[in-house]
Amino acid sequence: MNSLDRRAFLKHAVLTSTMAAAAGVSINARGANERVVLGLMGLRGRGSFLAPLAATRDDVELRYLADPDTNFFEQRAGDIEKHTGKRPVCMQDFREMLDDPELDGILMATPDHWHALGTIWACQAGKDVYVEKPASHNIWEGQQMVKAARKYDRVVQMGTQNRSAEYCQKAYEYVHSKEFGDIHFVRVMNSKQHGNIGKKENTDVPPGVNYDIWLGPAPMRPFNENHFHYAWHWLWAYSGGDIINDGIHQIDIAHWLIDQPLPKAVCAAGGKHFFDDDQEAPDTHTVNWEFDRLTMVFEQTLWAPYMKKTPMEVRDLDLLPNWPFSGTRIEVYGTEQFMFLGRHGGGWEVFDKDGNSVRVEHGYFERSNKDHLGNFIDCIRSREKPRADIELGHRSTLLSHYGNIAYRTGRKLSIDPATEGFINDDEANGYVKRQYREPWVVPEEV
Template sequence: MSEITRRSFVTKSAQAATTLAAATSVLTARRTGAAESPNEKVVLGLIGAGGRGRMVIKNMANLDNVEIKYVCDVEDARGKGAVAELEQIQGSAPTLTDEMRDVLDDKDVHGVIIATPEHWHALASVWACQAGKDVYVEKNISASIWEGRKIVEAARKYKRIVQAGTQTRSAPYMFAARDYIRDGGLGDVLYVKVFGMYSFVYGGYPRKAVPDSDPPAGLDWDRWLGPVPDRPYNKQLHRQWYGYWRFSGGNGSDAIHTLDAARMVIGDPPHPKSVQCVGGRWKHEDDDGVMPDVQIVTYEFDRMAMSLDCTGFTEKYMFKTPMSMRQADQFPFWPRSTSRVEIYGTKRMMYLGRVGGGWQVLEGGPQDLSAGFGEVVEQQHGRFPDEPHAENFVDCIRTRKTPNADVEQGHLSSSLEHLATLSYRLGNAKLVLDGETETFLNNDEATQQLKLPYRDNYRMPDEV
């Protein structure tokens, strides 16, 4: 073969390969619901139009070349409110529906944002994966460990992007903290303390039972319940579902932010070997609430211990880092921060903020104690990362890269809350976990409670 012929052959072969790859890429994109090119418009639907859902979807609507085509909610007023807000942003009104299948069956939709109450997260995510949609699902991603594993299985089986709504994982300061710890800045990390000490979610509201009643006009109560066993409408449950078992993963469904931040920066360990709680509903012991207002949880990992301190009575002297501080170059006064992480290494310790707040590393001997804080040897400010997290999800729809808060990590972090709930509800029992099978080695009752009760037509399948 002559040199000219060889060149011609190579060129034509490369052109043919490029054409075939492009055609295959388009066919694959159409089959899976992925965007066909990095510049293609990404079409999304919102499922669950409450306050958090609106915040997330507006961040995505503000991104270039993104269209919000649907708003789905079983409460008419919430859906209409979200449609009006999105019309102001994108110049056209999304279609309003109260039927999730309208969104999932539309082949033009690439992905969905699931921001329903927590008891719907897992089933809606699995249905979306089965329909070929990518998924952004709010935390906790599930209401039980078994449910969480089903989302992971569905994401892998149907090759879907599934991003957990743990937005701290998209914050630049978190990557820097992880690198600092990985490179040995703290020495060997042997103990991590995670805090959730504010009354809004951690069992801190006094609860007096209110009578059941008819649901308000414009609310489809049956579909609001979804997979949860049927029960009459209750106004308090409807608006404060996070305070009720089966509707919430426990710990007010909020400690996952700090638990997940801790897991990320220390290298994302697998399930702990054991868990045990101490606590109860002690401040509000005479009311009708069920969530503990004191819950101290200990987790045992390989060569490391982690604790989670949740309280519902400390609001007079413990404070959540204000948004103004999380949007500025400021650090909280860490000892009175309700939502911090303390990471203890053999060389130094780190204070870390969740969803903004940054981090600081301290060292110093006993002579520094009179100063009250010690020497700060390294630090980085942190911003509220909602917008970067939304951008990461949309980017991954286009590129098929693994998202910052991949479903596997969302499942492992959510499971820490579920483990704490199981221990508490079984009398603060110590539970020894088989991380491979996600069952318990020492407590059959705990294993039996991993799978929640479901209603017909809303059952999570064993095989997704």
């Protein structure tokens, strides 16, 4: 599809979607017995998990695979063909799949800098979207994603799978009970050990890679392995470090539990205290968010070998993590009781004023992955809002953005609830929106 054809298609798609939304009709609503047709954008990382989850469902046809790197086509397409007997169509530019009127939705597992533009284009084409966390690369992009979902009446779900975990739903109910008391403090942990990415020189673009598409909205620069697969997580041009990579999961759970709108203020500290490599984001990071009569704290260390994610043998069994060394736990402080909650399954445990364990709920992580995708597929049919609707996802992603911007400016910031930006701080507001590279521009008018 050339540039002119794409522009003509998207103009037609926007018109069609707008007319359908105005009439209260879904372009691609499916009957109860019809298979939902999906395409996957991004074949590495989370894409490698979403592909089999979708392809092995009897009510789904995974028809398309898209990635700027063709080197993964054979493996991913071959795996799906083994499961289903049908080989998906592979492409480097995901917009080609938007031509298919039978396509219901997009599973977006791209790097973060592609989330907003991909979601908005899909909404304009009348497609629903399951977008992996975080919602956006910056604050303004998240706002545009919410606008697009509402304007075109699209189901847009963010991939924070704990929203579909029964044990987390029960935790929400419990911390709002009389037994627990009022919540005034929450601690969110993101402590673990990850590798040094080293320092690498620029090289030629690998064969089979459309580097222009991979960069998309990000600035053009020479190819470098540390600005490519996975290492992009730690570079500001594409993401925001681990607070927005892994930490967003715990932050989303905590924000859900406290049931509050935006914080009033944020401050942060930290730095690259351990790694001597090409990473730009901090390996040690603390954030304080000030809500109404409540403080939430984020603590991150990416070099601590004794801090672990919930072990595999605990995630889906009736076991609890070793709480002091559970690196992705959440601590909720009530006036009557205290709760430890594990992110990767592991459940939760409540203690009374005397330190006695008074309530245990086990959690199952793998089930939440399946249920979260299932909730998205159910909502494609029902047209209801999903559990992690993009507006909720945007709000939780905002907390990560606030934490990064406070870290980068080095001062306490007051938050403007009307704009979601910052009060009387031009430098901080300079991080609200990025400069875009033509033609990969997130539109002002979605």
